[in-house]
Amino acid sequence: xxLPVLDDAILKETVWADDPAxxxxxxxxxxxxxxxxxxxxxxxxxxERTQIIAAAKLIQSAGYNFLExxxxxxxxxxxxxxxxxxxxxxxxxKRRLRLIVRLAESDATIDTIxxxxxxxxxxxxxxxxxxxxxxxxxxxxxxxxxxxxxxGHPLRKDYPVEGYR
Amino acid sequence: xxxxxxxxxxxxxxxxxxHNSVADASADQTMVLNMGPQHPxxxxxxxxxxxxxxxxxxxxxxxxxxxxxxxxxxxxxxFYQQVVPMTDRIDYLSPMSNNLCYCLAVEKLIxxxxxxxxxxxxxxxxxxxRVQSHLVWLGTHAMDIGALTIFLYCFREREKILRIFExxxxxxxMGSYFRIGGLALEPPLDFYDQVKEFxxxxxxxxxxxxxxLTGNPIWMNRLKGVGHLSxxxxxxxxxxxxxxxxxxxxxxLRRDMPYSSYDKFEFKVPVxxxxxxxxxxxxxxxxxxxxxxxxxxxLEGMPEGKITADAPxxxxxxxxxMKTEMEALIHHFKIVTEGFAVPAGQVFQxxxxxxxxxxxxxxxxxxAKPYRVHMRNPSFATLQAVETMCKGRLLADVVAxxxxxxxxxxxxxx
Numbered sequence: 001x002x003l004p005v006l007d008d009a010i011l012k013e014t015v016w017a018d019d020p021a022x023x024x025x026x027x028x029x030x031x032x033x034x035x036x037x038x039x040x041x042x043x044x045x046x047x048e049r050t051q052i053i054a055a056a057k058l059i060q061s062a063g064y065n066f067l068e069x070x071x072x073x074x075x076x077x078x079x080x081x082x083x084x085x086x087x088x089x090x091x092x093x094k095r096r097l098r099l100i101v102r103l104a105e106s107d108a109t110i111d112t113i114x115x116x117x118x119x120x121x122x123x124x125x126x127x128x129x130x131x132x133x134x135x136x137x138x139x140x141x142x143x144x145x146x147x148x149x150x151x152g153h154p155l156r157k158d159y160p161v162e163g164y165r
Numbered sequence: 166x167x168x169x170x171x172x173x174x175x176x177x178x179x180x181x182x183x184h185n186s187v188a189d190a191s192a193d194q195t196m197v198l199n200m201g202p203q204h205p206x207x208x209x210x211x212x213x214x215x216x217x218x219x220x221x222x223x224x225x226x227x228x229x230x231x232x233x234x235x236x237x238x239x240x241x242x243x244f245y246q247q248v249v250p251m252t253d254r255i256d257y258l259s260p261m262s263n264n265l266c267y268c269l270a271v272e273k274l275i276x277x278x279x280x281x282x283x284x285x286x287x288x289x290x291x292x293x294x295r296v297q298s299h300l301v302w303l304g305t306h307a308m309d310i311g312a313l314t315i316f317l318y319c320f321r322e323r324e325k326i327l328r329i330f331e332x333x334x335x336x337x338x339m340g341s342y343f344r345i346g347g348l349a350l351e352p353p354l355d356f357y358d359q360v361k362e363f364x365x366x367x368x369x370x371x372x373x374x375x376x377x378l379t380g381n382p383i384w385m386n387r388l389k390g391v392g393h394l395s396x397x398x399x400x401x402x403x404x405x406x407x408x409x410x411x412x413x414x415x416x417x418l419r420r421d422m423p424y425s426s427y428d429k430f431e432f433k434v435p436v437x438x439x440x441x442x443x444x445x446x447x448x449x450x451x452x453x454x455x456x457x458x459x460x461x462x463x464l465e466g467m468p469e470g471k472i473t474a475d476a477p478x479x480x481x482x483x484x485x486x487m488k489t490e491m492e493a494l495i496h497h498f499k500i501v502t503e504g505f506a507v508p509a510g511q512v513f514q515x516x517x518x519x520x521x522x523x524x525x526x527x528x529x530x531x532x533a534k535p536y537r538v539h540m541r542n543p544s545f546a547t548l549q550a551v552e553t554m555c556k557g558r559l560l561a562d563v564v565a566x567x568x569x570x571x572x573x574x575x576x577x578x579x
Contacts, residue, residue, distance in 0.1 A: 039510050039511075040273055040274070040276065040510060040512055042511075042512060042513065044511070065400055066400055066403075067403060068403070068513075068515065068522065068524060068541055069513070069524055069526065069539070069541040071526060071539040071541075073511075073528050073536070073537045074537075085511075085526065087513050087524065087526070087541070089515075091400075091414070091416050091421075094421050094422055095422075096513065096515075098511075098513065117401060117403070118401050118402055118549075119401060119402045119403030119546055119549060121549060122545060122546065122548070122549050123546075130237075143230075144229065144230060145229070145230040145233040145578060146230065146233065147230075154235055154238055155235075155237060155238055159238075161238055161239065161241070161242045
């Protein structure tokens, strides 16, 4: 087995045992998955940063047709600091897959997936605005919530809740 | 006069801010029209930058963030139970849906089992919320298009639902009635009769609205064929809820990925493949009938039992017990002062809100405060589809399109 997730005995008992996306990963892109976790009936796959577009295309053709959400978690002060999170839903399989990518603060950059799902446009702008993660080749990488001239990224953990005074 | 000819929407925004001027109409150029942020038909504080050629829309760029209050950030500084009132304020037309989604997410983290009676009450209140939200949509959408009467009819029925909410939670809008682990209070005795009376009236009232609108030639002309959005575009642009179903995609989380015992209810999911504003109108009207049916099933099949789970460390004890039992007093003190620790992990819980798929992504680090709360709001994604729907159409159709996707800016900006 090349995928760590498929070794999980618990997973074999669930719907994920014959998941087309996992099968496609194993066949075509085994190196893309760094880690996998099955918890509270949800499956999380940690994807290698450079492989995010390939991984998105792969799960899209495996039936995960709908991108629900892109967001980020800041794990400051532990590293790698940022966790960009993608939730992808399958209308045919009726289940949801979570992809995460960990990014270091020194190089918080990742490829945009707007070419796979155009709906990622607003979500990625929001992550850029509130966390300061850059999405390369994004069609419109500007702030979306905060004013253009705003300094700092409010959802970072080192940004005080009441803002700077 | 500076030259305003644009390649992309980014240029439109930049140049409109730079020049802030109107092109010469005779010069065969496009013009940038600023719609909002204080425009009555944008349903909140939405600014649209419309590039128009005569009366034809060339491009439309939404500009949002005017209502951004950083609710996600505030949630990180509060105990889990203190976040419930925050969720009310995201979408002021469907506070109960937000309550439910957040509570379900945290209950999934704690792995807490909710009594069936609480689940049925949650379903009942959520369906009333859906009817209430659709009534506001119908009233304002019709008013945007010029049918002023319908607004008063819709608000007459909405008032009755708000009275029900007031009766059950003490507040008309931001009730915060849901709790992690169940509900805040047992509903008052006259609640069931009040709901029954409303449900008996409502189907006739929806028929009344349809009498005013559905066959009306002006209404049909303004809606039919306007704001076309194909199924493929809807999925690519993240559109959910009634607009997705109006584009012919048969998908409803209540039926397809049931939560809170929705699998025990029988209802139809209205779908239309006309893909236009008219289809969205028809889908929502049908949904109101179905919501009334679900609410009636919940009311008639209401199981006996408790309204909170058996978890004394998470749910506040009854007032009476606090006066007589030492443990209850200790639990109360601990929950109020220290909150309750939630096991580390991350969950994503989605429900079908009146506007589409609402999802709460809650990350716990094992403490009593959420490490991160993120809301996936249906309006935020649906707004991206406005440009596709408006392109090449007349300026007056923009108002119909914005009305038809039923956005709430509070939930977009959070």
